Ligand code: NA
């Protein structure tokens with residue numbers, strides 16, 4: 088059961104990161120087209136709108152992958168003087184705390200997305216609706232939270248010592 | 257009770273003296289106290305100000321309609337070149353429409369305490385004196401919204417979109433040739449250090465502002481405190497704000513005129529007309545395209 | 559509990575969470591969120607989570623972060639970084655610590671095209687860390703150099719730090735930029751001096767390479783031409799008015815991709831991998847930045863800055879004493895806060911004191927920016943250290959923090975020198991603007 092969920096979570100994480108990567112390449116292309124176009128007197132209308140929204144997509148799209156590869160930075164100053172159970176406790180707390188943060192982000196962004204619809208919020212020049220990008224944040228945050236919950240469970244089930252967040256040196 | 261007023265500019269900004277202090281003075285003694293959080297302390301950036309007040313991060317916020325223009329299509333009509341008739345104030349223009357019930361849907365969940373217009377927009381240029389629309393051909397001009405972009409394009413220049421914080425550097429390196437905005441921005445963003453030619457009295461429209469209060473918070477206040485707010489909310493506070501903006505603009509214009517190394521020029525009526533022939537049709541197109549003829553007429557008191 | 563006490567308790571909890579190895583961003587999110595919940599309201603805390611996440615992730619200024627990372631990644635994948643360091647090694651590799659000194663100079667150069675310390679540390683870090691590894695440099699030295707050298711980004715113009723200071727205090731941006739030049743060069747020199755002393759004391763930190771002939775030097779230089787050309791075109795494009803510093807990041811990334819493809823050193827698969835790595839690093843960096851804003855609001859609501867301001871006004875000590883205390887407060891705040899958040903919170907309260915005492919505001923701006931730089935590398939919340947960690951995941955954070963210690967001391971000495979000799983800061987603005 089857990090294995091199947093894990094497989095799905097991994098797939099979603101990769102998909103999310105793929106969308107984020109496309110977001111980055113979009114940002115590069117859009118800014119370059121704008122710069123070159125402006126030189127010839129024809130800037131790309133809404134280039135800033137697109138690059139800003141692409142940024143939203145790439146930041147949150149990569150979030151689950153970032154967590155999966157242990158990309159979040161923690162302070163390891165006292166790690167060597169800690170007993171194994173304390174390291175483990177810290178890891179479980181971190182994973183659960185992360186899950187709570189991203190579930191909270193999904194929840195509150197859902198609320199905020201409703202408001203964006205009510206206020207008809209969109210980017211200023213070409214009117215990209217804000218609500219779609221908020222939906223993307225919600226999906227990405229849920230995938231991130233799922234990955235964290237799964238790690239908390241597997242940490243809990245595995246024998247000591249286990250370094251959930253320790254970098255792969 | 258203490259309520260929170262949030263904005264994102266420094267405490268020394270015109271906003272404090274022209275708007276916040278009169279509001280604080282009006283509620284003094286009523287039991288209500290207004291605590292100010294400047295510089296974006298309650299949240300990053302100007303774009304989310306309205307969202308913040310609706311969701312209760314702050315009880316009162318200041319903001320520009322132009323940053324989220326899709327929320328304020330009708331209020332934004334007041335910004336367009338030619339919308340404000342000679343001799344009328346900007347806040348009357350907006351409140352006429354608000355009092356007629358035409359703008360309420362653009363301010364859901366809040367009570368507008370002040371709505372007003374900035375001083376007229378001017379050309380802020382580096383090394384280029386603008387006297388006729390011809391002088392603008394092919395120049396790169398920074399704009400912030402789609403209506404301003406349409407105006408700039410009609411004038412034959414290339415609209416460039418960039419964050420306000422980048423204007424200074426961009427004028428300095430020549431990435432842009434100029435900016436269209438209110439004269440007070442010359443002081444706020446230190447543009448006088450990099451620009452050197454200013455053209456006033458061009459028909460370039462204005463910028464609109466709001467101060468709004470969370471509706472639920474307003475409703476929850478005791479009678480006396482609400483009455484204290486009501487005593488200044490509306491045209492009175494808006495007038496104070498608009499007067500403050502205009503005074504600040506005049507002060508900046510006096511300052512840049514006094515330095516001697518700037519060209520400050522006010523277009524004559526004939527010169528202005530040449531620009532109007534181009535910018536007013538853009539306004540007409542936006543107004544009729546959105547179906548805002550009634551809004552504009554009501555604003556102008558017609 | 560008073561607001562101030564809640565603020566202090568929050569900072570203590572932040573310490574504990576960080577000590578438990580909770581990821582930095584999570585710890586700051588948690589403390590900021592709960593703090594805003596208590597001092598404002600649950601609805602406000604939730605709303606801020608959504609709005610700060612969205613506004614920072616869509617910030618027009620922060621668009622540079624993934625672009626510079628991509629530029630660094632592609633430069634590394636295609637071997638351009640390697641060629642650059644081969645050239646540096648052939649030129650001054652025979653001097654102990656020579657590569658570290660070249661990296662500091664590269665940081666200074668990058669500072670001339672970027673106003674942000676984060677961008678400097680990210681790009682230079684990505685390009686240089688593996689290279690210094692290759693030449694057997696101790697990773698405490700190499701990471702320390704990049705973390706500290708990266709902070710030059712806000713002292714050498716253009717500088718986001720000076721722009722924010724100018725807008726908060728209504729001082730001249732032009733004067734501040736000029737005022738940053740000599741202190742920036744002084745600090746750069748101090749960093750090189752630090753490297754020289756360190757490697758003289760412990761040669762293994764930055765071992766000297768073999769002597770090279772003129773033709774070897776020349777060949778290495780030719781190999782580095784592509785990346786040098788990219789840097790030259792990018793800087794030239796900014797000062798020539800072709801694009802903004804933000805757009806320069808995209809142009810730089812575009813040029814390394816173009817050169818890499820033209821030299822047949824970059825396949826689509828490599829580009830895709832570089833882009834994927836870049837978005838993951840961006841996620842790390844952006845999450846920390848967003849969480850730093852949650853802490854900023856919490857501290858604003860706690861009124862700790864006001865309490866400190868009130869304390870300053872009661873002091874009966876000479877001007878220089880007040881100045882020293884203010885700078886000390888900045889150094890302490892710098893332990894917890896991201897630099898710009900610190901400036902936004904403190905300036906409305908401290909600046910009136912500065913004016914009242916007749917302290918030159920331009921000089922003060924330079925001193926404040928230097929203390930912000932020190933905050934960027936001081937534990938536990940040292941943004942630039944986290945940045946370096948994000949591009950050098952294999953190096954333990956504690957090693958990086960140890961690595962920055964000598965540079966932090968160099969900055970402290972520079973700060974004292976700048977306090978004692980205001981003319982170092984004021985010479986250029988006073989002679990060139992008057
Ligand atoms: Na810089």
Ligand code: NA
Nearest residue numbers: 892933936939
């Ligand atoms: Na710090």
